[in-house]
Amino acid sequence: MACQCINAVGMLTIMACNLQVKGVMPAVTAEQQAELIDTASPFQNAYLGASLTRMSDAVTAAFPGTSRTLTSSAELQKCIA
Numbered sequence: 001m002a003c004q005c006i007n008a009v010g011m012l013t014i015m016a017c018n019l020q021v022k023g024v025m026p027a028v029t030a031e032q033q034a035e036l037i038d039t040a041s042p043f044q045n046a047y048l049g050a051s052l053t054r055m056s057d058a059v060t061a062a063f064p065g066t067s068r069t070l071t072s073s074a075e076l077q078k079c080i081a
Contacts, residue, residue, distance in 0.1 A: 052076075 020026070028036065056070055 026033075052073075
């Protein structure tokens with residue numbers, strides 16, 4: 001059975017998909033796997049938010065005279081999706 005990660009969003013989902021091994025019983029059920037991903041999701045979002053802030057601060061420091069506003073998180077999500 002092939003893993004369908006093409007439309008998966010998020011690093012945790014892709015990692016979970018990559019852990020599927022043909023012929024080996026899974027360590028957790030699909031329901032448990034979903035719970036693990038849901039549990040780790042806030043930490044992933046916090047990390048990505050902090051990373052975006054650090055990146056934005058570095059860009060602002062590199063180009064101090066610009067009056068452009070940074071893109072909103074909704075606009076970034078549109079680009080990523």
